[in-house]
Amino acid sequence: MIVASRPGQCVLGAAALGIATMPLWASAWHMQLVSAALVAALFALSLQVLVGATGLVSLAQAGFFGLGAYTVHLLGSPPVWITLPAAMLAAGVAALLIGPLALRTKGFFFLMTTLAFGQMLFFAFHDTPLGGGTDGLFIVRPSLGFTVSRAGRPAVFLLLNLGVLAIVYGGLCWLMSTMLGHALQGIRSNENRMAALGHNVQRLKLIAFVLAGALAGLAGHMSALTDAFVSPDLLGWHRSAEALLMILLGGIGALHGPILGAFALVAIQEAGSLLSDRPRLVEGVVFLAAVLFLRQGIAGWRLPWRTRP
Amino acid sequence: MLTGLIAQLLNGVQYGLLLFLISSGLTLIFGVMGVINLAHGSLFMIGAYLAFGVASLTGSLWLALPVAVLGGAVFGAVLERLLFRRFRTRAHLDQVLLTFALILLFEEGRSALAGNQFHSVPVPAVLDFSVPVIGGFGYSAYRLAVLAICLLVAAGLVWLIERTRIGSAIRAAAENTEMLNLLGFDAGRVHTLVFAGGTALAMLAGALAAPLQSVYPGMGDGFLILSFIVVVIGGLGSVAGAFWAALLVGLIDTLGKAYLPQAAGIAVCAMMAVVLLWRPTGLFSRT
Amino acid sequence: MRHVSRRAMLAGAALTAGLCRPAIAQGAPLKVGMMLPFSGTYAALGENIAAGFELLIAENDGKLGGRAVTLIRLDDESDPAKAPANVNRLTERDNVDVLLGTVHSGVVMALVQAAREKEIPLFIPNAGNVAATRDLCSPHVFRSSFSNWQPAYGMGRALAARGVKKAAWVTWDYAAGKESGEGFRDGLRDGGAEMTHLLTVPFPETNFQPVLAQISGLGVEAVGSFFAGGGAIQFVKDYAASGLRATIPLCGSGFLTEGVLKPQGAAAEGIQTALHYGDGLDNAKNVAFRTAFKAKTTRDADVYAVQGYDAGQMLAAGLTATKGDAAAAMAFAAAIRAARIDSPRGAFTLSASHNPIQTIWLREARDGQNKVIGIAAKDLADPGTGCKMAGA
Numbered sequence: 001m002i003v004a005s006r007p008g009q010c011v012l013g014a015a016a017l018g019i020a021t022m023p024l025w026a027s028a029w030h031m032q033l034v035s036a037a038l039v040a041a042l043f044a045l046s047l048q049v050l051v052g053a054t055g056l057v058s059l060a061q062a063g064f065f066g067l068g069a070y071t072v073h074l075l076g077s078p079p080v081w082i083t084l085p086a087a088m089l090a091a092g093v094a095a096l097l098i099g100p101l102a103l104r105t106k107g108f109f110f111l112m113t114t115l116a117f118g119q120m121l122f123f124a125f126h127d128t129p130l131g132g133g134t135d136g137l138f139i140v141r142p143s144l145g146f147t148v149s150r151a152g153r154p155a156v157f158l159l160l161n162l163g164v165l166a167i168v169y170g171g172l173c174w175l176m177s178t179m180l181g182h183a184l185q186g187i188r189s190n191e192n193r194m195a196a197l198g199h200n201v202q203r204l205k206l207i208a209f210v211l212a213g214a215l216a217g218l219a220g221h222m223s224a225l226t227d228a229f230v231s232p233d234l235l236g237w238h239r240s241a242e243a244l245l246m247i248l249l250g251g252i253g254a255l256h257g258p259i260l261g262a263f264a265l266v267a268i269q270e271a272g273s274l275l276s277d278r279p280r281l282v283e284g285v286v287f288l289a290a291v292l293f294l295r296q297g298i299a300g301w302r303l304p305w306r307t308r309p
Numbered sequence: 310m311l312t313g314l315i316a317q318l319l320n321g322v323q324y325g326l327l328l329f330l331i332s333s334g335l336t337l338i339f340g341v342m343g344v345i346n347l348a349h350g351s352l353f354m355i356g357a358y359l360a361f362g363v364a365s366l367t368g369s370l371w372l373a374l375p376v377a378v379l380g381g382a383v384f385g386a387v388l389e390r391l392l393f394r395r396f397r398t399r400a401h402l403d404q405v406l407l408t409f410a411l412i413l414l415f416e417e418g419r420s421a422l423a424g425n426q427f428h429s430v431p432v433p434a435v436l437d438f439s440v441p442v443i444g445g446f447g448y449s450a451y452r453l454a455v456l457a458i459c460l461l462v463a464a465g466l467v468w469l470i471e472r473t474r475i476g477s478a479i480r481a482a483a484e485n486t487e488m489l490n491l492l493g494f495d496a497g498r499v500h501t502l503v504f505a506g507g508t509a510l511a512m513l514a515g516a517l518a519a520p521l522q523s524v525y526p527g528m529g530d531g532f533l534i535l536s537f538i539v540v541v542i543g544g545l546g547s548v549a550g551a552f553w554a555a556l557l558v559g560l561i562d563t564l565g566k567a568y569l570p571q572a573a574g575i576a577v578c579a580m581m582a583v584v585l586l587w588r589p590t591g592l593f594s595r596t
Numbered sequence: 597m598r599h600v601s602r603r604a605m606l607a608g609a610a611l612t613a614g615l616c617r618p619a620i621a622q623g624a625p626l627k628v629g630m631m632l633p634f635s636g637t638y639a640a641l642g643e644n645i646a647a648g649f650e651l652l653i654a655e656n657d658g659k660l661g662g663r664a665v666t667l668i669r670l671d672d673e674s675d676p677a678k679a680p681a682n683v684n685r686l687t688e689r690d691n692v693d694v695l696l697g698t699v700h701s702g703v704v705m706a707l708v709q710a711a712r713e714k715e716i717p718l719f720i721p722n723a724g725n726v727a728a729t730r731d732l733c734s735p736h737v738f739r740s741s742f743s744n745w746q747p748a749y750g751m752g753r754a755l756a757a758r759g760v761k762k763a764a765w766v767t768w769d770y771a772a773g774k775e776s777g778e779g780f781r782d783g784l785r786d787g788g789a790e791m792t793h794l795l796t797v798p799f800p801e802t803n804f805q806p807v808l809a810q811i812s813g814l815g816v817e818a819v820g821s822f823f824a825g826g827g828a829i830q831f832v833k834d835y836a837a838s839g840l841r842a843t844i845p846l847c848g849s850g851f852l853t854e855g856v857l858k859p860q861g862a863a864a865e866g867i868q869t870a871l872h873y874g875d876g877l878d879n880a881k882n883v884a885f886r887t888a889f890k891a892k893t894t895r896d897a898d899v900y901a902v903q904g905y906d907a908g909q910m911l912a913a914g915l916t917a918t919k920g921d922a923a924a925a926m927a928f929a930a931a932i933r934a935a936r937i938d939s940p941r942g943a944f945t946l947s948a949s950h951n952p953i954q955t956i957w958l959r960e961a962r963d964g965q966n967k968v969i970g971i972a973a974k975d976l977a978d979p980g981t982g983c984k985m986a987g988a
Contacts, residue, residue: 029688036681057402101582105589108345111401112541113585116578119534123574127769127798134770134799135702135725136676138709150713154688229706233677237534241347241409248406273671278421284413291406292395316809324803425639427826429833429859439839449837452805522802523859525826526637531801567806570769570796 002254002299003173012256019162023155031154037266038161039223044246044258045168046215051244052252053176054208055188059240060098060114063121064091064213066235068220070131073230077140084221091217092210094121099209103202118237126232136231139224157226164222165259168215172255184208249290251297260298316442317567318560323452325559326459330514332536332543332551333466334507340483340546341503342397347408349536350529351415352508356381356515358419361428361524370433370520377516378509385508389501397500416526425526430519455517462513463552470548479503483546535562538581543593550593625664626915626922629692631682631707632721634671637825638699640855641900642671645721647893648904649696651885652912654892660908661915668692676702683710692716693922696907699900701725701772711736717914717922717929719907722900726775726978729951733983735929738950740907740937742872743978744772744822745779747849750870750956750972751820752783752791755847760784762792764814766807766821766831769796776822776849783973792816802830808838819844824851829859836863850874853961855898864961872952873899873941874959874968882940897940906939910946913937949980 004012019038022031043065050056068087075086102113125131148156175181183204186194195201224230233239242265243258250261268286272279294300335349356377363373392411396404431437436451470476481488482499489496515529522528539558543550558577565573584592630649632642646669653665668690672682683706686692695718697707704723711718712734720728720737724744728737748765755763765780767773773796781791793814795807811819819840823831828851835846850871853864885905889897910932911922917931918924933946944954958972 027688029684032681032684032688051402057400057405059405101586105585108339108343108401108545109541109585109589109591111345111405112537113582115534116538116541116581120575120578120582123578127574128571136705138705227680228709229676229680231676231679231702233675239677241405244402245406245409248402252402278417280413281417284410284417287406287410287413291403291410313809313813317806320803320805320809324805420635425636427637427829427856427859429829429861431861432837439837441839449834451837521830523826523830563803563806566798566801566803567810570798573798 003176004254004256004299008256012259016162016166020159022158028151028154031158033266033270035154035158035161035226037263038158038165039219039226040243040246040266041259041262042161042165042168042222043216043219044243044250044262045165045172045255046212046219047240047243048247048255048258049172049184049208049212049215051247052255052257053181053188054184054205055191056205056208057111057244058102058114058118058209058212059111059237059244060102060118060121061212061216061243062237062239063118063235064095064216065220065223065239066125066230066232067091067094067121068217069224069230069234070125070220071217072142072221072224073132073137073139074130077142080142080144080225083142083225084218087217087221087224088214089217091220092214095210095213096206099206099213100202103205103209115237118235118240122232122235122237125235131230131232134232136229136233138229141225141228161222161226164218168218169256169259176255180204180207245287245290247297249294249297251299253296254299257297257299264298313567316448317564319442319448319452321560321563322556323456323459323559324563325556326456326463327514327518328532328535328539328559329463329552329555330459330510330517331532332539332555333463333548334510335536336540336543336546336548336551337479337483337503338507339540341479342393342500344393344397345401345404345408346393346507347405347533348411348415349408349507349511350531350533351412352381352385352511353515353518353529353532354419354527355384355415356512357430357519357524357528358423358515359512360516360519361430362423364430364519365428370430370516373516373519374513377512381509381512382505384512385505386501388508389504393504394497394500419526428524430524432520451520455521458517462510466548467552475499475502535577538577541591542581542584544591545594547591547593550591554592625666626660626694626920627666627668627690627692628694628696628911629668629670629686629690631670631672631686631695631697631703633674633699634669636674638674641699641722644893644895644898644900645696645699645904645907647895648889648897648901648906649721649908650904651889651892651901652905652908655888656912660912661918661920663915663920672698672700672703674698674700674703676700676706679703679706680709683707687714687716694719694911696721696904696911698723701770704728708732708734708737715923715925717911717925719911721903721907724775725771729947729949729978729983730980731982733949733980733985735925735985738907738910738929738932738946739952740910741903741952742954743779743951744775744849745782745978746954746973746976747851747870747872747956748776748779748820748822749783750779750958750976751847751849751868752780752785752789753787754783754868754870754958754970754972755818755820756784756787756789760817761789762816763789763818763820764793764795764811764816765791766795766797766811766819768799768801768823768827770799773799773822779849780820800827802827804831804834808834808840811838811840811844816844819846821846821848821852823848824854825856828852828854829856832856832860832867833863850899850959850966853959853966855900857961857964857966860961867961868969869959869961869966870956870972871899871959871966872954872956873902874957875965876967877941877957879940879942881938885940899941902940906937906941906952909937909939910935947977947980949978949983949985951978951980953977 047061068091071087071090072083098117105113246261249264251257272282360373364370432451442448478494539554543554565576699722701723718737720739722741726743765777847868850869886897913935914928914932944952956973957968958970959966960969
């Protein structure tokens, strides 16, 4: 897992600063758009813990995302210092229950098992009265501890989402430098070798699965907080595939890949809807081009005078 | 109650057999080429739209069936040569994204060519009557015909795989591509053949289903997840496994919808989880 | 940290307040954001709603209440997960003064939320969720269509009036299905009959065999149902193919046969449904409307076109009273509540919770048309249970 280089970190930091100052110069709409991209980035980053770091491709991630979002509603919107840990806990516990089962399988079977478990979570909210029905519903926003005027919301949620993403990204950067991080990356490159070296591979994978689930729950929580709207579609496997796409667009080998990918995807969708009557066609073509030609993702782009690693 | 149950079992079997047509292609493509095709549900949809097109132009659904099979074979061969061939050795993630892009492109293509309306495809006049089952409940003759056609295709497929030279090549490829070369087969041709065959089966299923469930955008989505479940339960690359798994899934899904509608979706997924815990590579896998 | 975000928030507040709601300069065009499905399953409905609305504006020479109207189209793709962002596109990016939308009952929730929070008037030209004019009613939310409860209630009343004592309701397991089931139940009950079974199919499943196989064993005299689009086509065909119609007649909320009679073909012939519109209504307004709609679009008008047109009439009533100021919320809402809308379906007024009080017609499918054959429920109002309208 490549953590961004020194200059790369500077660029990311500058971008974060730019976003943080948006309330001073940008319109509410642009702040909301960036807010959505930040939540998407958080979601994709949670999946990168599995995909990029550990080499596990999961399609259950949207299930944990939606579970985090629905937690806010199911708890009846208490203040945010309750909903935030509760969302992470709910998604983390779900991952802890599903993980040991799903991780018995490998490769293609793992992909399919996680698809089935993800869809089970989807059906639990889509087909039963648990989450308030197929149509979704809008929820009472949890209190943030201070009053937020309606007009101030885009700015507040922008900064909140930026803060959460920065903390999670920083935390994961640190994690990748620890023994655990190295062990996870070891599994990605050669699972058998790690087992031979005496690592408990299953337990390491489970740790990654639960951590990824809890972080997806956090992303879902931020989405519910920002939009005040939850619907079963948040849990569908299409959303998981979309997160995988962000990782691929941004770069599977880099920790900051998903962040770049999320912003790229939001930009592509927005440009598609502004420029064309068929935004999904634009999306499809871009995806196809990305998977055919952009093997290293955006993070793999190098200025022409620098050699590829 | 008993009448209801008999009718439900019949429904479950018919639904399961249709599911088999879709998943047999999927399982062969996985088994032989190692490619995950999320766009397989879209191929089913394309088959249904093709049937709608042919049926409304010529007035005959019977003509639509061979057209779907031949069209599917050609379309599948082209897709394999142009795209899937390059992705055989790529990571699963890349395959997921390639086929996700194809879903978007197929949906948009369908929207541009055929619009977004629902279309109904009439049942062929010869079969437009009900066969009485016990106790006044009629069962559509067309459904029975679909049941029979699916059984015929299944039998033909098993014969092809188990008894013919090309079948042994496919079985060999499912085990190991190297072996193909040792046996003197051109691996590339076998792959094209398998992908073309899988596409033809999915499009045939779509054409058969068109009069049963109407033709509409995204109609293959529900089948996609179910057929993946079938493939996993049956074991990768096993046509016989796909057959029994499809019947099982069809029955559980149908009975679930009839008697416990809120849990039907969960039940099928849960069954797959249980099977995988018991046999992590599927019920009929050889390993 | 909190200090920073608060300051930033205040700055943001000042900025958004300036951008979000520009002072109404008289003469500046009124922006109407039309958030409708222009792609996907409901695209045809979205197009007809838009065309009906545009027809009304064209009839008024492009002006309502003396103010020019600009229309902004946005395709909502009938995707609830994208709805909050799509609503923001209209309210924040395009700064619309009025919202019109939509068909999908999940997507409309995001619109209702925006209307309530941002106090932008919203006209709902289709989605029938009862909540929008019950617990979630608002002075800023108006509906020109129906509540899911209404047509099904009419059907229940009509069945009871014919002497049916026991009936079942078959529908998709989602809000619109269940709410219409409640209407059917209430209609039967008020007519002295009973809804004995509610059968559901997971949405949007079109494999109806499991549910059809149960019907003959229920001991009911009639089956009512709510399905729309492809589900409606398939259900009516499968019902006919199962041979049930000989013993247990099928009826339903009008959407069962609305816009889908052609593909349903002979299977639909003779099916009775109840809706607030139908073919063969001979009032002068309807005749004129159908002629004008056909001339404008070359399509035949349908219930969706009427709902779009009437949304325009309601907006016009409000704007006329406030001289073009849609933000004068109280006067605007009061004028619309007081207005008598001269609709092609027959004139109607709005209830206290802003849902039409309208006649539900009994129709029968004959030769590809839903012919009005009588009245199922005259001047029917949705109960509006739980509506507490702040400041109205």
